[in-house]
Amino acid sequence: MTNETNALANILMAALDCARVIGYNKMTRREIAEYAGRAPSAVSFNGGEMPEIRDAVMELAVKLEDLDVLAQGLAHRHPIAVAAPGELKREVVRELMDQTGVENV
Secondary structure, eight states: OOHHHHHHHHHHHHHHHHHHHTOTTTOOHHHHHHHHTSOHHHHHHHHOSHHHHHHHHHHHHHHTTOHHHHHHHHHTTOHHHHTSOHHHHHHHHHHHHHHHTOOOO
């Protein structure tokens, strides 16, 4: 991997962590930078604008089967989350039901 690829991977993993804690739609470039241990300008340089970063984070959430972030994407009807495999979306629903104590209907 090149240094730029490593930097982007680091930023996207930090953004995924940030999305879990702060919220997918609430995270900012500055917060992602804090999680990544980088300057906000590095987040912009490597990741682009926030819509591009959010799309890349959602793609990563689907790839890594991150149910927390995927649930947030589904709640906001993010196109990448909506296009996720059906079984993965069902797993999100099962996890939410378990967390809230809802029994299978």
